[in-house]
Amino acid sequence: AQTVTQSQPEMSVQEAETVTLSCTYDTSESDYYLFWYKQPPSRQMILVIRQEAYKQQNATENRFSVNFQKAAKSFSLKISDSQLGDAAMYFCAYRSAFSNQFYFGTGTSLTVIP
């Protein structure tokens, strides 16, 4: 089975600064999707950004961007100009193009310091 590893249980960043959250995954497949989800205290999971493995270009969504290194099986999330509303748990997730299952990491708790 695929595994997703987030090695940083907790991270903190000063408001307006940049932070990078790490994610690595293990798979033997070549076609898959990677996701970053945000879960604020309200528990509502929200999609932050999505990357398709067959696309070499790194996905970006406003202040959020990823560094997708397919050979290294790494998928880090960079948050620029951090805002107080960015404080949440962030989950990295993997889904094969051939399966219905999503695999989630254990999450990184991000604190934004005013």
Place this chain on the structure above:
Amino acid sequence: GAGVSQSPSNKVTEKGKDVELRCDPISGHTALYWYRQSLGQGLEFLIYFQGNSAPDKSGLPSDRFSAERTGGSVSTLTIQRTQQEDSAVYLCASSPQVLRGGGETQYFGPGTRLLVL
């Protein structure tokens, strides 16, 4: 429009009792997922429904867990003879049908927090 809703928000039950958790997906979404999130853990896949196809039940942890999806819309997750280790947040997500499977965005509900005493 309305998002994914789940009920109840919180449920406290006694060990050995049965519980039913409900999920109302976004209208028109053909795919529906159930996940379990234990304290300090990531999301554990439980079951997946896609349209009228047979559900993917490969993530259900035991035969005490079952789920139905009636009319391709509302889903109910049932846990029979609850155990203390069933205590967790149960999340539901739905997504629309896309032409190339696998990359669709999941829209999550707020979850049901289950506590088994």
